[in-house]
Structure formats: structure tokens, C-alpha cells
Amino acid sequence: MGRDDLKKIxxxxxxxxSETLRKVVEKAPERxxxxxxxxxxxxxxxxxxxxxxxxxxxxxxxxxxxYPFTRGIQPTMYRGRLWTMRQYAGxxxxxxxxxxxxxxxxxxxxxxxxxxxLPTQMGYDSDHPMASGEVGKVGVAIDSLEDMExxxxxxxxxxxxxxxxxxxxxxxxxAMYIAVGKKNGVPPEKLSGTIQNDILKxxxxxxxxxxxPGPSMRIITNIFEYCSKHVxxxxxxxxxxxxxxxxxxxxxxxxxxxxxxxxAYVQAAIDAGLEVDxxxxxxxxxxxxxxxxxxxxxxxxxxRRLWARxxxxxxxxxxxxxxxxxxxTQTAGSSLTAQQPENNIIRVTIQALAAVLGGTQSLxxxxxxxxxxxxxxxxxxxALRTQQxxxxxxxxxxxxxxxxxxxxxxxLTEKIEKEASEYIEKIDRMGGMVKAIxxxxxxxxxxxxAYRYQLEVERKERIVVGVNExxxxxxxxxxxxxxxxxxxxxxxxxxRRLKEERDNEKVRAxxxxxxxxxxxxxxxxxxxxxxxxAYATVGEISDVMRKVFGxxxxxxxx
Numbered sequence: 300m301g302r303d304d305l306k307k308i309x310x311x312x313x314x315x316x317s318e319t320l321r322k323v324v325e326k327a328p329e330r331x332x333x334x335x336x337x338x339x340x341x342x343x344x345x346x347x348x349x350x351x352x353x354x355x356x357x358x359x360x361x362x363x364x365x366y367p368f369t370r371g372i373q374p375t376m377y378r379g380r381l382w383t384m385r386q387y388a389g390x391x392x393x394x395x396x397x398x399x400x401x402x403x404x405x406x407x408x409x410x411x412x413x414x415x416x417l418p419t420q421m422g423y424d425s426d427h428p429m430a431s432g433e434v435g436k437v438g439v440a441i442d443s444l445e446d447m448e449x450x451x452x453x454x455x456x457x458x459x460x461x462x463x464x465x466x467x468x469x470x471x472x473x474a475m476y477i478a479v480g481k482k483n484g485v486p487p488e489k490l491s492g493t494i495q496n497d498i499l500k501x502x503x504x505x506x507x508x509x510x511x512p513g514p515s516m517r518i519i520t521n522i523f524e525y526c527s528k529h530v531x532x533x534x535x536x537x538x539x540x541x542x543x544x545x546x547x548x549x550x551x552x553x554x555x556x557x558x559x560x561x562x563a564y565v566q567a568a569i570d571a572g573l574e575v576d577x578x579x580x581x582x583x584x585x586x587x588x589x590x591x592x593x594x595x596x597x598x599x600x601x602x603r604r605l606w607a608r609x610x611x612x613x614x615x616x617x618x619x620x621x622x623x624x625x626x627x628t629q630t631a632g633s634s635l636t637a638q639q640p641e642n643n644i645i646r647v648t649i650q651a652l653a654a655v656l657g658g659t660q661s662l663x664x665x666x667x668x669x670x671x672x673x674x675x676x677x678x679x680x681x682a683l684r685t686q687q688x689x690x691x692x693x694x695x696x697x698x699x700x701x702x703x704x705x706x707x708x709x710x711l712t713e714k715i716e717k718e719a720s721e722y723i724e725k726i727d728r729m730g731g732m733v734k735a736i737x738x739x740x741x742x743x744x745x746x747x748x749a750y751r752y753q754l755e756v757e758r759k760e761r762i763v764v765g766v767n768e769x770x771x772x773x774x775x776x777x778x779x780x781x782x783x784x785x786x787x788x789x790x791x792x793x794x795r796r797l798k799e800e801r802d803n804e805k806v807r808a809x810x811x812x813x814x815x816x817x818x819x820x821x822x823x824x825x826x827x828x829x830x831x832x833a834y835a836t837v838g839e840i841s842d843v844m845r846k847v848f849g850x851x852x853x854x855x856x857x
Contacts, residue, residue: 422841547749
């Protein structure tokens with residue numbers, strides 16, 4: 300579109316505003332003086348070619364499967380292969396979670412996503428005093444390789460990819476997965492999946508960290524190196540904006556802080572001597588998706604383009620796969636309401652559709668009852684069917700990036716990329732993401748955003764259906780899933796029996812070798828795998844690392 304065309308549109312828009320719009324607004328004012336996105340910028344009344352630079356199509360949009368990957372990382376996207384439908388699940392014992400996984404696979408799920416309980420995430424065995432009352436509550440309890448063997452019993456690990464939401468103890472759980480594969484005749488090079496392994500996000504938003512940042516970054520780069528040699532199909536990190544968003548960030552902050560974490564991990568790996576193209580293609584990301592439909596679609600496109608430019612221009616990546624932002628998406632847990640929980644089905648549908656139109660590689664849809672309890676089989680099935688209906692009945696998977704060219708989508712994509720870039724530049728000036736976290740800057744930004752949003756809800760500037768408007772009195776729901784407290788006793792008994800039956804001399808030798816590796820500069824993945832295969836527990840291995848690396852105590856900033 301030429302300059303004369305744009306000038307003509309500008310003139311006609313001014314005419315429309317004065318002749319057509321003004322008369323209507325004078326008689327019936329708009330609902331608000333300003334409409335703001337969740338990131339706080341103003342949503343324009345109308346988007347036209349004036350709102351984005353269409354002359355930069357090839358530089359900014361291009362074609363699917365090619366730099367800058369705005370329109371998707373695969374040339375055929377969902378026409379070639381649908382996204383992986385991966386429901387996040389895990390509770391109680393390994394036996395119970397195995398049953399749920401097999402059920403989900405039988406219902407058409409195409410990948411597993413494992414939730415671990417808090418003791419497992421924090422490196423405590425189920426018989427530790429710190430684990431009391433938490434065993435099996437928010438995920439499955441895994442204490443040793445024996446539990447992991449039960450968890451994946453009967454599941455073909457060479458045909459099913461597995462995502463594990465685990466961070467501080469990611470190296471241990473990955474080693475257990477590798478060991479289970481070996482026992483089932485699946486060599487490491489045939490295993491596929493992802494470990495979250497994103498410790499910076501834990502310092503920012505979630506809190507399941509153990510070690511200080513320095514040793515934590517060393518462990519992460521050790522995992523990068525180990526997997527590049529032995530588990531080449533494994534995604535060694537899922538750099539997570541999900542929990543940043545759940546803590547209250549805006550969409551722009553989610554993109555900015557997630558990519559800033561990614562920059563820190565790439566730089567740490569390069570500083571450790573790894574070539575960028577040797578590991579960058581196995582980096583993956585994990586994003587949240589909220590209700591503001593257009594903003595969320597634009598967010599994913601902006602993140603993809605910005606990451607491609609960072610990898611090419613900042614880190615000098617040569618392999619196009621190193622520039623691809625591959626990501627998993629989960630619908631927003633923080634958007635679910637305990638009031639009128641059936642409304643959550645609609646919320647999740649809108650969010651899932653935004654993730655698909657934004658080009659996600661895999662997707663988890665939350666269940667309607669998750670604001671109240673762990674989901675029941677029925678609610679999980681509805682959540683999975685939501686994805687399947689979008690995939691097979693809506694038609695949106697048949698066209699690549701179908702919202703491209705929308706004046707609103709392209710303008711919002713540019714806006715989010717620009718504002719996220721400004722955040723990243725500010726973090727760079729502070730000395731990088733670790734320094735920004737240690738100063739409390741990132742945490743304060745998220746808290747301020749969360750506070751603003753809550754005020755808007757309380758003032759009814761943002762309507763949450765069933766919460767601050769359209770409220771009805773409804774009885775408490777029935778049939779919620781409850782975790783049996785007997786699980787903790789069973790896990791304690793299993794650990795006691797394991798320690799009686801295993802070769803404890805071998806375990807002690809393996810733990811001593813791990814301590815030596817931690818004190819030196821050897822890659823810790825090798826001795827961790829040996830300890831796991833000797834049936835050392837998560838707590839025993841973590842305690843050795845605590846002894847050497849120490850524990851991180853966050854500062855209070857507020």
C-alpha cells in the first residue's frame with residue numbers, strides 16, 4: 300500500500316469520525332472512556348492499515364517455517380500435524396497417577412504431562428518432617444526409581460512424549476525417566492519430552508527452588524550438555540511464562556520476563572563452553588493463555604518473532620531451528636472461578652482457541668473444577684474434548700495463521716513486541732535477569748501489576764462473570780476429588796522397605812561420588828544417574844547437593 304493510499308485512508312477516517320461516529324457517540328456514549336488491555340495499553344476503537352507498517356511484510360511476517368517465524372514454526376502447521384494434546388495430571392501415589400495417564404491416553408490424549416507433589420519438587424522424601432501433610436496433594440509423590448517405574452508402567456515411552464513440571468530436582472527426575480526407559484528397553488536417544496528446569500522463574504514467581512542461582516545455573520547447563528550427547532530428542536528446558544502470569548503479570552511482562560530468562564540460560568550455556576547451535580534447538584517455552592482473546596493471539600506471534608531476532612542478532616545462531624520459539628500452552632488457572640464453575644468450560648474454550656490461533660505446539664486445557672479441587676475424570680474428559688472439538692470440528696486448524704493481516708492483530712503484535720523489548724533492554728542495563736531478580740525488580744513489577752488488576756476487579760472496571768457481576772447463589776458442588784491421607788503412610792512404608800532391600804553400600808558409594816562431582820567441575824548428571832539406578836531417593840540425592848551448594852533464602856523486598 301502506497302503513501303497516497305495511506306493518506307487517503309487517514310483523510311477518510313477523520314471524515315468518518317466527524318460525520319458518522321460523532322453523532323452516534325453523542326447520543327449513546329461508549330461503555331468506557333478508555334478500553335485497556337491487560338497490559339495497560341489502550342485498545343483502539345478501530346484498527347486500519349494506519350496502525351501497522353504493512354510495507355514490512357517480508358521482514359516482520361514472512362512465511363510459516365521461515366525466519367522470523369511470526370506466522371508459525373512449521374511450513375504446514377496444523378495441516379501437517381495437530382498440536383500435542385497434553386493434559387497436566389498427577390496426584391496421590393504412582394499407581395493412581397498411572398491409572399489416570401492410561402485413561403487419558405485411551406481418550407485420545409497424545410502426550411503426558413506430569414504434576415509432582417511439593418515434597419518431590421523441593422527435594423524431600425515422603426517420610427521427611429517437611430513433607431508432612433503434603434504427600435500426593437498437588438501432584439504425584441515420587442521418592443525413588445521404584446515409584447517412577449510404577450508411574451510409567453505399561454506406557455510406551457518410545458511412542459509417547461512426556462512433559463515433567465519439575466525444576467529444582469529436574470536433574471534427578473530426568474535421570475529417573477532415563478533409567479525407566481533403559482529398564483523398558485527404550486534407549487535414551489529414543490526418549491522424547493520436556494523437563495521444565497526453569498529455576499529463574501521459581502525465584503521470580505513460584506518458589507520451588509532449593510539451591511542458590513549460581514549452582515542452579517550450573518546444573519541446568521550440565522543437563523544441556525548431557526542431553527545434547529545422550530538424549531538428543533529431549534527438550535532440556537521449558538522456559539516458563541506460565542507461572543509469571545499466574546503470579547499476576549501482564550501479557551507484555553510475561554513475554555519480556557520469559558524471554559529475559561531465556562537469554563540468561565543461553566548466555567550461561569555459552570559461558571560454559573557450549574556452541575549456541577548445539578543446544579538452542581532443544582530449548583522450549585511454556586506460556587499462559589488468558590481471556591483477552593486478541594491480545595493473547597498477538598502475544599504468541601510477538602514472542603515468536605522477538606525470540607527469533609534475539610537468537611539471530613544477539614547470539615549469532617546460524618541454524619534456523621535455533622531461532623524457533625517452540626512452546627507449550629496451558630489455559631489460565633488464575634482465571635478459573637469457584638463460583639459457577641461451569642462457566643470455566645467457556646473460559647477454557649476461548650483460551651484454547653487463542654492458543655491454537657497463536658500457533659502453539661502443545662496444549663493443556665484446565666478442567667472446570669480446578670478452582671475447587673483436583674479435577675475428576677469427567678471434568679478432565681470435558682477439558683480434553685474441548686481441544687478435540689477445536690481440532691476436528693472448528694476448521695481453524697486448516698489455515699495457517701488465519702488471523703494474520705488483521706489490522707488489530709498485526710498492530711497488537713507490534714505493540715507487544717515493542718514493549719517487551721523495552722523491558723528486556725532495561726533488564727540488560729541492570730546486568731541481566733539474575734541481577735534483576737536479586738534486586739527484586741521483576742517481582743515488584745509483577746506484584747504491582749497483580750495489585751492493579753485486583754483493584755480493577757473490585758471496582759468493577761473489569762467484570763468477572765459470576766464473581767463481581769451476574770452473581771447467583773449456588774450450593775457447593777458435589778463429587779469433588781479428594782486425596783486419601785492414607786497415601787502418606789503408604790509412601791513412608793514403601794521408602795522403609797526400599798531401604799531395607801536395596802544395596803545400601805552401593806548407594807553410599809554413589810552418593811559419595813555425586814558429592815565429589817558437585818565439589819569439582821564434573822557434569823553432575825552422570826553420578827546422579829548412577830545414584831538413581833542404585834535406588835537412592837530424591838531426598839538423599841538432594842541432601843548431598845544441599846550439603847555442597849547450600850540453600851537459597853530469598854530476600855524480602857516489600
